[in-house]
Amino acid sequence: MYATRNVKLQVRDIHMQFGDKIALNHASFDVYEGEFLSILGPSGCGKTTALRILVGLQEPVSGTIYKDGIDITSEHPSKRGMGIVFQNYALFENMTVFENVEYALRIKKENRSAEARKEIRKKVIALLEQLELSDHLDKKPAQVSGGQQQRVAIARTLAVNPDIILFDEPMSALDVATRLSLRKELKRIQNDFGTTMIYITHDQEEAFAMSDRIMVMREGNVIQIGTPEEIIRNPADEYVRDFVLRNLELKVNSLSKFIKVSNGT
Amino acid sequence: MKYMRHNGEQYSFRSKIQKAGVLKAIIAVFLAAFILAPLVRMFFYIGRDSINNVITSPLTGTAIKNSLVSSAIATAITMVLAYTTAYAIERSNMKGRNFFSIVFVVPMLIPSISHGMGILLVLGNNGLLRKLLNLKFSIYGLPGILLGSVLYAFPIAFLMLSDVMKYEDSSPYEAAQVLGVDRLHQFTAITFPYIRKPIITIVFAIFTVIITDYGVPLMVGGTYTTIAIVLYQEVIGRLNFGTGVLYGIFLLIPAVIAFIIDLNNNDSGNSSFVTKAFTSTNSRLRKCVGYIICSAVAAIILLLVISFVQLGFTGSYSNSTLFTLAYFKEARNYHLGKYLLNSVIIAAAAAFAGMSIALATAYLTTRMESKASRALHLLAITSAAIPGIVLGLSYILTFKNTALYGTLFLLMLVNTIHFFSSPYLMMYNSLSKLNENLEGVGFTLGISRGQLIRDIIIPQCKGTLVEMFIYFFVNCMITISAVSFLATSVTKPVSLMITQFEAQMKLECAAIVSLCILIVNICAKAAAYYLKNREFKTTKLKHL
Numbered sequence: 001m002y003a004t005r006n007v008k009l010q011v012r013d014i015h016m017q018f019g020d021k022i023a024l025n026h027a028s029f030d031v032y033e034g035e036f037l038s039i040l041g042p043s044g045c046g047k048t049t050a051l052r053i054l055v056g057l058q059e060p061v062s063g064t065i066y067k068d069g070i071d072i073t074s075e076h077p078s079k080r081g082m083g084i085v086f087q088n089y090a091l092f093e094n095m096t097v098f099e100n101v102e103y104a105l106r107i108k109k110e111n112r113s114a115e116a117r118k119e120i121r122k123k124v125i126a127l128l129e130q131l132e133l134s135d136h137l138d139k140k141p142a143q144v145s146g147g148q149q150q151r152v153a154i155a156r157t158l159a160v161n162p163d164i165i166l167f168d169e170p171m172s173a174l175d176v177a178t179r180l181s182l183r184k185e186l187k188r189i190q191n192d193f194g195t196t197m198i199y200i201t202h203d204q205e206e207a208f209a210m211s212d213r214i215m216v217m218r219e220g221n222v223i224q225i226g227t228p229e230e231i232i233r234n235p236a237d238e239y240v241r242d243f244v245l246r247n248l249e250l251k252v253n254s255l256s257k258f259i260k261v262s263n264g265t
Numbered sequence: 266m267k268y269m270r271h272n273g274e275q276y277s278f279r280s281k282i283q284k285a286g287v288l289k290a291i292i293a294v295f296l297a298a299f300i301l302a303p304l305v306r307m308f309f310y311i312g313r314d315s316i317n318n319v320i321t322s323p324l325t326g327t328a329i330k331n332s333l334v335s336s337a338i339a340t341a342i343t344m345v346l347a348y349t350t351a352y353a354i355e356r357s358n359m360k361g362r363n364f365f366s367i368v369f370v371v372p373m374l375i376p377s378i379s380h381g382m383g384i385l386l387v388l389g390n391n392g393l394l395r396k397l398l399n400l401k402f403s404i405y406g407l408p409g410i411l412l413g414s415v416l417y418a419f420p421i422a423f424l425m426l427s428d429v430m431k432y433e434d435s436s437p438y439e440a441a442q443v444l445g446v447d448r449l450h451q452f453t454a455i456t457f458p459y460i461r462k463p464i465i466t467i468v469f470a471i472f473t474v475i476i477t478d479y480g481v482p483l484m485v486g487g488t489y490t491t492i493a494i495v496l497y498q499e500v501i502g503r504l505n506f507g508t509g510v511l512y513g514i515f516l517l518i519p520a521v522i523a524f525i526i527d528l529n530n531n532d533s534g535n536s537s538f539v540t541k542a543f544t545s546t547n548s549r550l551r552k553c554v555g556y557i558i559c560s561a562v563a564a565i566i567l568l569l570v571i572s573f574v575q576l577g578f579t580g581s582y583s584n585s586t587l588f589t590l591a592y593f594k595e596a597r598n599y600h601l602g603k604y605l606l607n608s609v610i611i612a613a614a615a616a617f618a619g620m621s622i623a624l625a626t627a628y629l630t631t632r633m634e635s636k637a638s639r640a641l642h643l644l645a646i647t648s649a650a651i652p653g654i655v656l657g658l659s660y661i662l663t664f665k666n667t668a669l670y671g672t673l674f675l676l677m678l679v680n681t682i683h684f685f686s687s688p689y690l691m692m693y694n695s696l697s698k699l700n701e702n703l704e705g706v707g708f709t710l711g712i713s714r715g716q717l718i719r720d721i722i723i724p725q726c727k728g729t730l731v732e733m734f735i736y737f738f739v740n741c742m743i744t745i746s747a748v749s750f751l752a753t754s755v756t757k758p759v760s761l762m763i764t765q766f767e768a769q770m771k772l773e774c775a776a777i778v779s780l781c782i783l784i785v786n787i788c789a790k791a792a793a794y795y796l797k798n799r800e801f802k803t804t805k806l807k808h809l
Contacts, residue, residue, distance in 0.1 A: 052705075055705075055709055056708070056709070057705045057708065057709075076708070077705075077708035077709045078708055078709060078710065078711035078712075080709075082709060083709055083710070084705065084706060084709050086700075086702040086705070086706065088700055088701075088702065089700075090700040090701075090702035090703050090705070090706045091700075092703075092720075092721045093725055094721060094724040094725050095721075103710075103712070103720070104710035104711055104712055107711075107712065107716055107720075108711065153706075156706075156710070157709075157710070160710055160711065162709075
């Protein structure tokens with residue numbers, strides 16, 4: 001089904017190592033326009049390095065990244081049209097929720113005029129309303145909940161209109177209920193804005209619940225990339241079977257007995 | 266699909282890294298030029314004559330022995346006092362804790378030599394307490410040095426120990442209680458391993474502070490000669506620089522040992538991030554004991570300040586109550602105003618320069634890490650290993666025939682270097698705690714590093730910046746060590762008027778000077794407190 005879709009990002013033969021340790025071993029993969037791609041693997045498998053290279057915070061030893069056919073391997077992070085949301089949010093603690101989202105727009109040279117300022121305000125307020133943060137505009141990040149902080153971080157990224165957003169384990173610090181509602185939220189944003197999303201996680205369940213496609217990684221290597229169904233039907237090797245499928249099975253089994261109980265009564 | 270290089274501005278990582286590297290190199294060269302180079306230069310003044318002088322002088326052995334003995338005892342007393350008071354304040358809910366913690370740091374606001382003088386005023390031949398307690402022994406010599414040194418070093422130890430206790434995690438103690446571990450074993454199994462390394466660091470720091478100080482022994486030492494005194498007299502009195510350098514090297518030894526120990530401690534330390542604060546559930550007896558000790562220490566400190574006021578404004582140690590401005594006027598005739606202004610200028614300039622350089626250095630070492638960062642970090646904390654009196658000596662030998670000699674700028678420079686490491690570490694810690702991804706997020710949003718530093722990093726570190734400024738300022742106001750050899754009659758800071766008045770036996774005027782320094786520093790501290798706590802006016806945003 002993806003053969004007809006536009007390729008947004010082409011990653012070709014990206015290699016990265018720190019000293020002797022190989023973080024990414026000549027990785028190549030494509031990301032389609034508008035899809036939700038999860039990069040799944042245990043900690044230390046190179047997924048965060050991949051993300052930092054994609055967004056431009058680190059330069060690979062070798063290899064090329066094309067976005068819409070243009071080589072962006074050495075492009076400044078601000079010129080890639082990509083946004084990033086980190087696990088620990090990295091909000092600007094000294095600014096209010098509103099200012100956090102507004103700041104990057106306000107400092108742009110072309111936005112100096114009063115007219116442009118007005119437009120920015122309108123945009124930021126609309127955006128925060130969409131993310132259900134309207135009641136918290138004047139609060140500092142420390143005064144809102146973890147889930148709300150994460151939504152501020154997302155709003156801040158959306159404000160500069162990236163066509164790709166990368167997420168670095170954005171839900172690890174949140175409780176289960178908040179996670180579930182944020183999952184829906186992310187899928188809704190993906191639909192509304194048509195944004196391509198690359199989502200890094202070590203949580204199999206999360207990856208399978210949200211993704212159009214999943215990329216499984218291990219020790220710097222891309223092991224398999226495909227839709228959740230493809231991975232379940234044809235796991236590439238023992239590792240995928242073990243790390244992905246067995247873990248999911250365990251979770252399902254541990255819960256299924258309760259389902260039987262509740263069905264029985 | 267056509268693959269082509271983007272025509273726009275190319276972002277090169279390598280050029281960015283090089284820019285940071287150049288800045289690192291500039292700061293490193295600056296620090297090396299003004300810390301290490303003078304030190305190396307100093308060693309060339311050691312000649313055969315000076316070595317002979319030191320070896321054959323009967324004073325050398327006595328002075329070394331005296332220095333070691335007095336510093337060791339004073340350090341021990343200081344540590345016990347500081348531990349008890351810090352424990353009482355950090356681990357109990359007794360009343361007046363805020364009052365005590367304010368009073369306890371007052372001694373840090375006046376020069377060491379003033380403490381020596383305070384001891385004389387209270388316990389000297391005509392001293393207030395002496396008559397009251399009918400003391401017979403002479404305060405001159407070892408007893409005076411011990412008392413003065415303890416007073417001078419106590420607040421430093423108190424602050425360091427309070428800090429250690431503040432960040433100790435209480436959950437191991439709760440676990441121990443649940444497991445039925447008794448108090449003694451709690452101490453040996455939990456407390457001791459936790460405080461061992463910080464205590465060693467603090468002990469060496471305090472020992473160094475005491476052994477390198479010449480202010481207290483100059484005032485109350487009598488015939489009890491210490492190394493710092495011999496160094497001071499050789500250089501100031503006899504202009505024997507070579508001999509002075511040899512004694513300086515001796516004073517460098519404990520400081521260098523402290524530095525190395527501290528370095529090793531830091532490498533393995535700071536691993537716990539989540540700490541649970543202690544809830545104070547102290548028995549009445551312990552609270553009572555804590556209260557008595559804290560009150561006694563506070564009383565001694567306040568007595569000292571009162572004795573300055575009394576001597577300065579009545580001219581008497583104890584009984585006269587006639588208020589007079591005569592000594593204040595006399596001090597003014599000796600240009601109190603001018604030298605006070607000198608001090609304030611030096612202190613403010615050094616504080617501003619030091620704060621800025623320390624901020625830049627800490628940013629480079631914490632948030633633009635590379636191999637060069639580590640070297641720069643080491644260089645930045647090196648100044649802590651050089652006692653002020655040794656630094657001053659190395660400066661006079663390096664700069665005495667240059668245009669810098671006899672300028673306020675040189676005094677500002679030596680103070681900036683002398684007090685650099687602590688404020689640097691304050692900022693280093695603050696910046697390390699800021700979210701590591703701020704720059705990453707900023708870059709993707711199109712925020713430059715400069716904008717990020719100006720609008721996000723600095724506003725979040727405002728409190729630390731104020732603390733750094735005040736640390737430089739207060740220490741520049743009270744120091745008599747690094748500046749003593751460098752000041753001329755024109756550039757003299759006000760603190761050195763005390764040594765001058767001491768030599769002229771005008772203790773009344775010295776008391777006036779001490780009070781002036783105290784008042785300026787209290788004002789500075791109060792301003793800092795106000796700045797740190799005030800609600801910064803944020804421009805209200807109108808949301809359409």
